[in-house]
Amino acid sequence: MQTNFSESQLKNKDNHSAEKIFKKCVHCGMCNATCPTFKILGDELDGPRGRIYLIQDMLENEKKPTANVVKHIDRCLSCYSCMTTCPAGVNYMHLIDHGRKYIEQNYERPFFDKFLRSFLSKVLSNTEYFKIVSIFSKITKPFSFILPNKIKDMINLMPDSFPKKTLKYKEIYKAKTKKKIARVALLTGCVQKEISPQINEATIRILNRHGVEVITPKKIKCCGSLSHHLGKNDDAYKNFKNNIITWYDEYLDGNLDAILSNTSGCGTTLKDYGFIFRNDKELKKKAKKISELSKDVSEYLSENLNLKIKKKKKKYRIAYHSPCSMQHGQKVHSQPIELLSKTKNDILEIPDGHICCGSAGTYNILQNKIAKQLLRDKVRNIESLKPNIISTGNIGCITQISIGTNIPILHTIELLDWYTGGPKPNIIKQK
DSSP, rough: OOOOOOTTTSSSSSHHHHHHHHHHOOOHHHHHHHOHHHHHHHHGGSSHHHHHHHHHHHHHTTTOOOHHHHHHTOOOOOOOOOHHTTTTOOOOOHHHHHHHHHHHOOOOOOOOHHHHHHHHHHTOOOOHHHHHHHHHHHHHGGGGGSOOOOHHHHHHSSSSSOOOOOOOOOSOOOSSSOOOOOEEEEEEOSSSHHHHHHOOOOOOOOHTTTTTTEEEOOTTTOOOOOHHTOOOOOHHHHHHHHHHHHHHHHHHHHOOEEEEESHHHHHHHHHHHHHTTTTTTTTTHHHHHHHHHEEHHHHHHHHHHOOOOOSSSOEEEEEEEOOIIIIIIIIOOOOHHHHTTTTSSEEOOOOTTTTOOOOTTHHHHTTTEEEEEEEEHHHHHHTTTTTEEESSSHHHHHHHHHHOOOOOOOEEEHHHTTTTTTOOOOOHOOO
């Protein structure tokens, strides 16, 4: 793609990085073939190639974003399926993030839209705020039919209650074996640790059981991905910097072997810290090291541990849903399937598994119509396999898919924990 940035514009380091990405694009349109929004809406501007043109036009001509441009950029799921498809290696993730940042700085959104985005950014990244909002949601749920659709959908996504935690919080969870083989940090997440604490508990148990010490420093905050993808970089960067410094100190002082995430959306952002802080003299080196240490929990298990699988009497049909942020954002797809296959169950890959379920962070609230269509398509494809269980590696996908089906859905680590000596997941007990 030809670019026309001026020398003064290229002094802006974000523009300089964007120009390099623009030049890789060869206009082939293969990205549109796997783009969920292009598939549904059929509009060139609702595909990656069209959005790239919109972002380039805004940046080069220093245009104030119009409502129409913002509409098409907002409709992007950030599923990154286009990056898996692109033969030229265009890093669309960095372009769409830059485009959103530019919009946030140069576009005045309508009041309700602005309020809702700020509300989501604050509440979903803070567990205390989330608990308070959940109480109000429970009270207002019977009257939600009189509220705007976006608020109604948000209320329906909120839990009525929070599960009891079975593992007492500690900063250090020691290995259960005679010899400790590794020491890792676990990002416990924001909403996830409240609505599905069993995911972190299963992660800690399976790691401890196989000789890995797990640390969960109190200083660690939200990974920053939700705010980052909403273009709210001031909020995101505070968390980015705090986490980088905290983990880097642990790396220097405590021989940290890896930083693990069991929420793939968070993991994708952790792996991008190095790029985000590439021009920061103070944090560049530290951010790069944190990204190098970051791994999805399934990636780490696959590469570093020989899981001791215990046989079960019953054999299950397990449909594996590969989260977009994992398969496209982190290029981690085969590892969870291979780990699940060791349980000797029937592991089924879902038709059109590269297409998003519609969760995508806050997308199922902000773009609820498109999200609902994607959910219907995803559930139809899952149910065509007639599985007993659905397995996936992202809390957003679990929450979204569970709305559309009664098939039990579990995090992959819950199943692996069970098959290596952990408790049977409650959702299976109930069935």
